[in-house]
Amino acid sequence: NAGVTQTPKFQVLKTGQSMTLQCAQDMNHNSMYWYRQDPGMGLRLIYYSASEGTTDKGEVPNGYNVSRLNKREFSLRLESAAPSQTSVYFCASRDREVTGTGELFFGEGSRLTVL
Amino acid sequence: QQQVKQSPQSLIVQKGGISIINCAYENTAFDYFPWYQQFPGKGPALLIAIRPDVSEKKEGRFTISFNKSAKQFSLHIMDSQPGDSATYFCAAPRSGNKLVFGAGTILRVKS
Numbered sequence: 001n002a003g004v005t006q007t008p009k010f011q012v013l014k015t016g017q018s019m020t021l022q023c024a025q026d027m028n029h030n031s032m033y034w035y036r037q038d039p040g041m042g043l044r045l046i047y048y049s050a051s052e053g054t055t056d057k058g059e060v061p062n063g064y065n066v067s068r069l070n071k072r073e074f075s076l077r078l079e080s081a082a083p084s085q086t087s088v089y090f091c092a093s094r095d096r097e098v099t100g101t102g103e104l105f106f107g108e109g110s111r112l113t114v115l
Numbered sequence: 116q117q118q119v120k121q122s123p124q125s126l127i128v129q130k131g132g133i134s135i136i137n138c139a140y141e142n143t144a145f146d147y148f149p150w151y152q153q154f155p156g157k158g159p160a161l162l163i164a165i166r167p168d169v170s171e172k173k174e175g176r177f178t179i180s181f182n183k184s185a186k187q188f189s190l191h192i193m194d195s196q197p198g199d200s201a202t203y204f205c206a207a208p209r210s211g212n213k214l215v216f217g218a219g220t221i222l223r224v225k226s
Contacts, residue, residue, distance in 0.1 A: 033214075040219075042121070042218040043204060045214075048213060058213065103161045104149075104151075104214060108156070109157075
């Protein structure tokens with residue numbers, strides 16, 4: 001049981017380049033999330049998807065777009081990367097009806113550096 | 116706009132000592148207050164969580180204390196061990212199926 005899988009694990013971009021971070025979960029969870037983690041800032045929510053077919057903005061959505069491709073997959077796209085987007089990105093999923101709790105299950109992260 | 120305030124930012128504790136991390140939240144729609152633990156290079160993982168209808172929950176060496184009137188909850192790690200060295204995050208629910216995290220506390224347990 002893989003849980004939440006993120007790709008790539010590491011990426012270096014130049015300013016202005018675009019890229020997509022991929023996330024897939026195999027736990028049949030309805031809700032999926034993208035967070036970024038920066039030193040001293042904790043985990044900040046970028047976008048989330050409460051269920052397949054819906055997406056909504058979190059605390060820091062500017063410069064990002066998301067796609068909930070199906071129930072399993074939730075991708076995060078940087079259209080024109082900026083140095084301020086250098087961060088570690090985490091995908092997470094949860095489903096109270098599946099687990100009985102509000103527990104978030106995280107992937108191992110994608111470390112992105114924008115030069 | 117910080118909705119969950121966590122303190123301290125970092126903490127050094129001797130092996131066998133008690134580690135205490137505090138969290139204060141603002142008005143939220145809440146039914147669940149978790150603490151997550153993160154080791155270097157890994158994603159956060161749920162450590163322990165409490166519902167607001169109880170004041171304390173204990174799981175092994177880890178205890179959450181919850182003060183609803185003060186809008187605060189804390190994590191106590193008894194008999195702290197070097198293997199407990201990690202970053203700890205508190206979180207509180209927001210409306211719309213969202214979870215807001217504190218800034219994190221880096222715990223180092225010295226052997």
